[in-house]
Amino acid sequence: MAVLEQKVIGMTGDEAVAYAIKQVEPDIVAAYPITPQTIIVERFSEYVADGLVRTEFVAVESEHSALSACVGAAATGARAFTATAAQGLALMWEILYIASSLRLPIVMAIVNRALSAPINIHADHSDTMGARDSGWIQLYCENSQEAYDTCIQAWRIAEHPDVRLPVMICLDGFVLSHTLEDIRALPDETVKRFVGTPPEIRVKVEVPAGGGTEIVEVPYKLDPWAPVPLTMGTFAMYDCYFEYKRQQEEGMKAALKVIEEIGREYGQLSGRYYGLIHPYRLEDADVAIVGLGSAMGTASVAVDELREGGYRVGLLRIRCFRPFPVEQVKETLKNVRAVAIMDRAMSFGGPGGPLFMDMAAVFYGEARRPLLANFIYGLGGRDISVVDFKEAVKAIYGDLEAGAVREPMRYVGLRG
Amino acid sequence: MSSARLKLKDVLAKEDLLYPGHRACAGCVAASVFRMVLKATRGPAVAISATGCLEVATSILPYTSWKIPWIHNAFENAAATAAGIEAAFKAMKKRGLIDEIPDVIVFAGDGGTYDIGFQALSGALERGHDFLYVLYDNEAYMNTGIQRSGGTPRFAWTTTSPAGEEIPGKLEWKKPIAHIVAEHKIPYTATASPSEPMDLINKVRRGLETEGPAFIHVICPCPRGWRFPTNLGIRVAELAVKTCFFPLWEATCEDGDVKYRLTGTSLAIAKKPELKLPVEEYLKLQGRFSHLFRPEKRADLIQEIQAAVDANWGYVLKRAGLA
């Protein structure tokens, strides 16, 4: 199948997200502005004002209400989108769990930004890392092209009958959101055809019949015209809550395969294939850099330069952080001797950053384990350079010589 | 003006949209109110509840008491959830997927409305969503065990504003929620009491027929929290109205001007002021005010309440052009 011809449009990450959502044309967008997400909301409002989309734009009065409105809309079977960052995501935290537990396929763009205090509007992953247990699928983008592409794929992933979980598309604040890139955009009809209409999910309920009850199957949505009305958001005692959580986890497990399938299908249309992980020059690597997001683009330049210098280094950019691609990570890093795990967030008091802790859990049971070294970088938008990555890798080589990781946590570019 | 008023026979002919077997307390007036409100529905409808007594009582897994589609999201976001639902149905109609937009009805208690839910309510009103918000006001956070709310009246006992040696119950006044909502300049705001069901039901119907936001504040005496025998719930509500503690009115906004109109017993009292009962008749029935009567009668505090009731009544009369 030939790759489609695509228009090249100069857009920032925020604009690319807004453009993708315009092409998808969800039923509602309910959002509250917060730097660096504001351009998404503003651009989308312009599309609405110009009559380019039939989407209902709900200018909610807070992020908590933004996600609450999306929950209401998605519960009726409508497509709902929102976007936020940092404090906004923190404010929505309560509803994140409700959205995923109600199995609502909401799509949300997070423009990664540091959490207060001090208040900082620049990029780090503390906001979405704080939500990693919430049951949302988390996809981290390296560049704005990927953000555009993922905003389109997200609907098919979220709405897949085996998944039915909301999806977060993460792009680094300012680095991606406010930087111009040449975005290759699919034609409108292609996007519409790719996302299609949400597949119908049915559930069984008992209704009064005769002297007792009978089982009826109805679509999973609030529908006043349905033969049987649904009651959503119920109260569970200790006798059944646990079962619902296990059921939710099954959606996450299914998502591993679905994300790859959708990524392949999308690749056939666009020429850009996406998976759970994006390895780079890892085939014969001794040492690997592992991380998420835009800094991995910088890391790939460092890898090339190190390779020229004779170091056998590779890069593993993890795109899908939740569900964590355990088997793929084990397989890709199986011959690597040491890993520099780059965390753009901290877990205060923890044995490492969030990515480090997941990686350690992945390798714990393996017969052959690489050295795992944790590097905290980029907090509050602190820049990380090619030189910084090269020094991190050299530090790892020093660890390999010493036979152990000499410093449990290293901070890149920290003064003092 | 509204279409033809519903009569008792119309209401008696209408199917109950709440199954029996729910877990509300015996004598729970809120449950009566829910049944009355649902009797006033006119077609397809979707309900949204904030966390609270009737939310829990009607949805403990695996059972539901709801015969219309219903969602509970969280405590403070019933209005925001309703906004999303209303917008979704609007979008579906725009795309030709549905022919008509169903009625969107929020049921929230005083907790989810006066306090934690206030922001979402105010935002939804400002945005002008087409929905009806029913505040079932039992004047405390009843579901969590009778803690004070912004809707708790002054000097009422609650577990977080107990009547103790030094402090005689809640010291703050009841927030004038219905006046605040009316001043959002929404098309329809009303107060109602379960002791005047046809007045309540017709106000609900009017709210549903209104295009844009409509709000109905219903007084819901609670036998558990207000401390009175289970058979007196409607009687207590009746006295709330007869003492003008809880006047019945409706307000409409035309050309930015909010016009009040008294209804039911409150209208009768406005015409014949001698019908107004002293607030003591209302307070003495309720255990939550018993410290105003025993061991000694606190005439000073009762007088404070009376003065505030009279001031609010005077305000309502003035707004209704009947002062």
Add this chain to the structure above:
Amino acid sequence: MASKSIPFPPSWREAPMGGIAYKPSTLLRTGTWRLGLKPVVDEEKCTGCGWCHIYCPDGAANLVDGKAKIDYDYCKGCGICAEQCPAGAISMVKE
């Protein structure tokens, strides 16, 4: 297995998705809550006005053939119907 009911508590595989409620509350006979008093309708006095049906918190007072009839399966014995009946046709009686 053609079953007329879904088990509760459910296994995680059979639980209807998203925690939706899946049985009507009519299966819960809240009439067992009564503490020894039940409302009894004097059909002679009952005018069939229907107010008991309007006021009952539980929908347990219904008009059948023009007379009030209490559904003792759901009546919690609160006494609101007896208190409000304009004809004084309902009394709370020891069970």
